[in-house]
Amino acid sequence: MTPHPRYPHVFAPLDLGFTQLKNRVLMGSMHTGLEEAENGFERLAAYYAERARGGVGMIITGGIPPNAEAGSGSKLSTSEEAAAHRLITQAVHTADPDVKICMQILHTGALARNPNCVAPSAVKSRIGSFTPTALDAAGIEKQLNDFAHCAALAQQAGYDGVEIIGSAGYLISTFLVQKTNLRTDEWGGDYANRMRFAVEVVRRVRATVGAKFIVIFRISAMDMLEGGLSWEEVVTLAQAIEAAGANIISTHFCWHEAPVPTIATMVPRAAFTQVTGRLRKALTIPLITSNRINMPDVAETVLARGDADLVSMARPMLADPELVLKAQEGREDEINTCIACNQACLDHTFGGHRPVSCLVNPRACRETLIHYRPTARPKQVAIVGAGPAGLAYATVAAQRGHRVTLFDAAAEIGGQFNLAKRIPGKEEFYETLRYYQRMLDKHGVTVHLNTRVDAPMLAAGGFDEVVVATGITPREPALPGIHHPKVVSYIDAILGRKPIGQRVAILGAGGIGFDVAELLSHAGPSGALDRDVFAKEWGIDFEKHPRGGVTGVQPQTQTSGRSITLLQRKTTPVGSSLGRTTGWTHRLTLTRRGVRMVNGVDYLHIDDVGLHTRVNDQPQVFEVDTVVVCAGQLPLRTLYDDLQALGVPTQLVGGAFEASELDAKRAIEQASLLAAEI
Ligand code: FAD
Ligand code: NAP
Ligand code: SF4
Numbered sequence: 001m002t003p004h005p006r007y008p009h010v011f012a013p014l015d016l017g018f019t020q021l022k023n024r025v026l027m028g029s030m031h032t033g034l035e036e037a038e039n040g041f042e043r044l045a046a047y048y049a050e051r052a053r054g055g056v057g058m059i060i061t062g063g064i065p066p067n068a069e070a071g072s073g074s075k076l077s078t079s080e081e082a083a084a085h086r087l088i089t090q091a092v093h094t095a096d097p098d099v100k101i102c103m104q105i106l107h108t109g110a111l112a113r114n115p116n117c118v119a120p121s122a123v124k125s126r127i128g129s130f131t132p133t134a135l136d137a138a139g140i141e142k143q144l145n146d147f148a149h150c151a152a153l154a155q156q157a158g159y160d161g162v163e164i165i166g167s168a169g170y171l172i173s174t175f176l177v178q179k180t181n182l183r184t185d186e187w188g189g190d191y192a193n194r195m196r197f198a199v200e201v202v203r204r205v206r207a208t209v210g211a212k213f214i215v216i217f218r219i220s221a222m223d224m225l226e227g228g229l230s231w232e233e234v235v236t237l238a239q240a241i242e243a244a245g246a247n248i249i250s251t252h253f254c255w256h257e258a259p260v261p262t263i264a265t266m267v268p269r270a271a272f273t274q275v276t277g278r279l280r281k282a283l284t285i286p287l288i289t290s291n292r293i294n295m296p297d298v299a300e301t302v303l304a305r306g307d308a309d310l311v312s313m314a315r316p317m318l319a320d321p322e323l324v325l326k327a328q329e330g331r332e333d334e335i336n337t338c339i340a341c342n343q344a345c346l347d348h349t350f351g352g353h354r355p356v357s358c359l360v361n362p363r364a365c366r367e368t369l370i371h372y373r374p375t376a377r378p379k380q381v382a383i384v385g386a387g388p389a390g391l392a393y394a395t396v397a398a399q400r401g402h403r404v405t406l407f408d409a410a411a412e413i414g415g416q417f418n419l420a421k422r423i424p425g426k427e428e429f430y431e432t433l434r435y436y437q438r439m440l441d442k443h444g445v446t447v448h449l450n451t452r453v454d455a456p457m458l459a460a461g462g463f464d465e466v467v468v469a470t471g472i473t474p475r476e477p478a479l480p481g482i483h484h485p486k487v488v489s490y491i492d493a494i495l496g497r498k499p500i501g502q503r504v505a506i507l508g509a510g511g512i513g514f515d516v517a518e519l520l521s522h523a524g525p526s527g528a529l530d531r532d533v534f535a536k537e538w539g540i541d542f543e544k545h546p547r548g549g550v551t552g553v554q555p556q557t558q559t560s561g562r563s564i565t566l567l568q569r570k571t572t573p574v575g576s577s578l579g580r581t582t583g584w585t586h587r588l589t590l591t592r593r594g595v596r597m598v599n600g601v602d603y604l605h606i607d608d609v610g611l612h613t614r615v616n617d618q619p620q621v622f623e624v625d626t627v628v629v630c631a632g633q634l635p636l637r638t639l640y641d642d643l644q645a646l647g648v649p650t651q652l653v654g655g656a657f658e659a660s661e662l663d664a665k666r667a668i669e670q671a672s673l674l675a676a677e678i
Contacts, residue, residue, distance in 0.1 A: 006296075010311075014309060019160065025055075025313060031106075033348065054325050060163045070109075076105075089159055110169070117133070120182075127257045161216065163217075164216070226550065235279065239282060273293070315345055344364075392675070393672070413449070418433075424527070470656045475634050505624045508567070523561070537589070566598070609623055654667035
C-alpha cells in the first residue's frame with residue numbers, strides 16, 4: 001500500500017495478529033448521556049455510525065458499568081442489556097465493516113453517583129458523592145467476575161473488543177494508589193498486592209473472551225497525585241497488564257480529582273504524549289496516547305516521533321465526525337476543530353444530566369434529530385453580523401443551497417471571537433474562525449466586510465430572508481464617574497487600545513472579567529503554546545517524573561506584576577458560574593498570580609483616587625489606576641427595530657436575540673437550528 005503523502009503514520013494500518021486496524025486514529029471513550037436517554041441506543045447507533053463513515057479506525061464507546069454498584073448509568077450485566085448494544089455494533093459495522101468498535105467497561109468505584117458504591121477501602125474521594133463500602137474478599141471476587149461477564153456480553157453484542165479503564169480515580173486505579181487502598185490483605189499493602197486487582201481483571205477477561213477479541217487496558221501514565229504512582233510502578237503495571245493478556249495499552253494522564261488541567265484549552269496540544277513514548281520503550285504491545293490531539297498534523301507528529309502506535313481523539317470527533325476522512329482527502333482546512341472548551345461536552349457530563357453535544361457542532365449526539373438537508377426552494381438570505389451566530393447561520397443555510405450574503409461592519413469575520421482568541425490560553429479560537437472562513441468560501445457565501453448595513457439598504461436588497469446577528473453592546477453601569485479617563489471597556493483593554501495601569505480593578509467577574517484578569521496578569525509566552533511554561537505553571541515534572549508526575553514540584557507562574565482585583569456584586573464565591581470542568585483552573589491560575597477576588601461589592605463612584613465601594617456594608621476604596629468594565633452585555637437590536645418599523649420580516653439570532661447568559665454555544669446552536677429549517 002502506498003503511504004499517505006501527508007500523514008503516512010496516521011494512515012498506516014496496524015496489525016494485531018488476528019485483526020487489523022485500518023489506520024492509527026481511534027475515537028476515545030466519552031459518556032454522552034444518550035446511554036440513559038429515551039431511544040438512546042438508536043441515537044448512539046447513528047452517532048457512532050456517522051463517525052465510522054468519517055474514517056476513524058476504531059471507536060471506543062462511552063463507559064458502561066459491569067454491574068449496578070459500578071455506576072449509576074446503563075449497565076451491561078444481562079443478555080437483555082446486551083441486545084440493545086447490537087444496534088450500535090450493527091450500525092457501525094454496516095457503515096464500514098473495517099471499523100472496529102470496542103466497548104469501554106467502566107467501574108467508577110468511589111466516584112459512582114450511587115450510595116451502594118464500592119472501593120478497596122472506605123475512602124471518600126474529594127470529588128465523590130458518597131463514602132464507598134470497602135469490598136470484602138467475596139465482594140472482590142464478585143467484581144472480578146462481573147468484569148469478565150460484562151466482557152463476554154460485549155462480545156455477544158458484536159463488539160470487536162473491550163477497553164477496561166484502570167485510571168482516573170475509578171475502581172481499578174484506587175487499588176493501585178496507597179491513599180485509597182488501606183487494605184492489609186493480599187489486595188493491599190505492597191505494590192505487588194495493590195496491582196493484583198488490575199492484573200486479575202485483565203487475566204479473567206482474556207480467559208473469558210478468548211484470544212481473538214481486542215482487550216485494551218487504560219492506565220494512568222501520570223496520575224498527577226501527590227504521592228501517586230512512581231514511574232517504575234507505572235512501567236511494572238503496564239508490563240504485568242501486557243503479560244496478563246491485553247492487546248493494547250492506552251495511556252491516561254490524570255485522576256479527575258487532581259488539580260492539574262490535562263484537557264482544557266489552556267493545555268498545549270499533545271502535551272503528554274512523550275510520557276507514552278517513554279512507556280512504549282518498555283513494552284511490546286501497541287500503545288495509545290491521548291489528550292489535546294485535535295488535528296491530523298498533531299497526530300502525525302506524535303506518531304512519527306514514536307510517542308505511540310495509535311492516537312485517541314475523543315472530543316475532536318464530536319466537533320467533526322469527518323475529521324479523519326477530511327485529512328485523508330487533503331481537506332484538513334475544512335476540519336471543524338475542537339477548541340477544548342468543554343462547554344457542551346464535559347460540562348454537561350459532569351454538571352448534571354444534560355446530554356453531551358458540542359459548542360462548534362450542535363448536531364453532535366443529535367444526529368437523528370438535526371438534519372441539514374438540501375433545500376428544494378433556494379432563497380436569497382441576508383445575514384447581518386459575522387460573529388459566531390451569523391457565521392453558523394450562513395454556513396448551514398449556504399450548505400443547504402440557499403444564496404447567502406453576509407455583512408459585517410468589522411474588517412474581519414468573527415465578532416467577539418476576535419477578542420476571545422487574544423486571551424492567553426484561548427488560541428484555539430483561531431481555528432473556529434479558520435473553519436468558518438473556509439465554509440463561507442466553500443459554500444459560495446458572498447461576504448461584505450467593513451460594511452455597516454442599515455434597514456433601508458436591506459429592505460431595498462430584494463432578500464427573501466433577513467437575519468439579524470448583530471450581537472451585543474457592553475453594559476455600562478449607571479455609576480458616577482463611569483466616564484472618568486481611568487475607566488476602560490473590556491474591548492479596549494483586550495485590543496490594547498487604551499493604556500492599563502499597574503493597579504487595576506475589574507468591575508464584573510463573569511467569563512469576560514476572568515479573561516481580562518488572565519490577560520492583564522499574564523507575562524511571557526502562553527502556556528497553551530509552550531509545554532515547558534505549562535509544566536512550570538502547573539507543577540509537572542516531565543523529565544524526572546516524580547510520584548504522580550507532580551510530587552514535591554512547586555507550581556511557578558509568571559505574572560505581569562500588576563496588582564489586580566476582580567469584583568462582583570453577588571455574594572456567591574467569585575467564579576462560581578464559570579464552566580464546571582474548567583472554572584477551577586481559571587480561579588487557581590489567578591489566585592496563584594495574586595489576583596484578589598472580592599464579592600458582595602456595591603459600586604458607589606469612580607474618581608481620581610479610584611473605585612469607591614461598600615463591601616459587606618463597609619466603605620472600601622480601591623485605589624487603582626484603571627477600572628476595566630466587564631459588567632455583562634445588552635442585545636444590539638437597533639437594526640432589528642428599524643427593520644420591524646419598515647415591516648421587513650426578520651429573524652434574530654445570538655446576542656442580538658438575548659444577551660443575558662449568552663455564550664457561543666447558545667449562539668451557534670440557535671443559529672444552526674434556525675438555518676436548518678429555512
Ligand atoms: P458577536 O460575536 O457580538 O457578533 C456580532 C457581529 O455583528 C459583530 O462582528 C459586529 O461587527 C456585527 N455588527 C453589528 N451591527 C452591525 C451592523 N449594523 N452592520 C454590520 N455588522 C454589524 N463564549 C463562549 O461560549 N466561550 C468562551 O470561552 C467565550 N470567551 C469569550 C471571551 C471574550 C473576551 C469575549 C468578549 C467573549 C467570549 N465569549 C465566549 C462570548 C462569545 O464570543 C459570544 O457569545 C458570541 O460571540 C456571540 O455571538 P454573536 O454572533 O451573537 O455576536
Ligand atoms: P456574565 O458572565 O453575565 O458576567 C457579567 C458580570 O457583570 C457579572 O460578574 C455580573 O455580576 C456583573 N454585572 C451585571 N450587571 C451589572 C451592573 N449593572 N453593574 C455592575 N456589574 C454588573 O457576562 P460576561 O462576563 O460579559 O460574558 C459574556 C458571555 O460570554 C457569558 O455568557 C460567558 O459565559 C461567555 N464567556 C464564557 C467564557 C468561558 O470561558 N466559558 C469566557 C468569557 C465569556 P454581579 O451582578 O454579581 O456584579
Ligand atoms: Fe471540543 Fe468544546 Fe466541542 Fe467539547 S464542546 S467537543 S471541548 S469544541
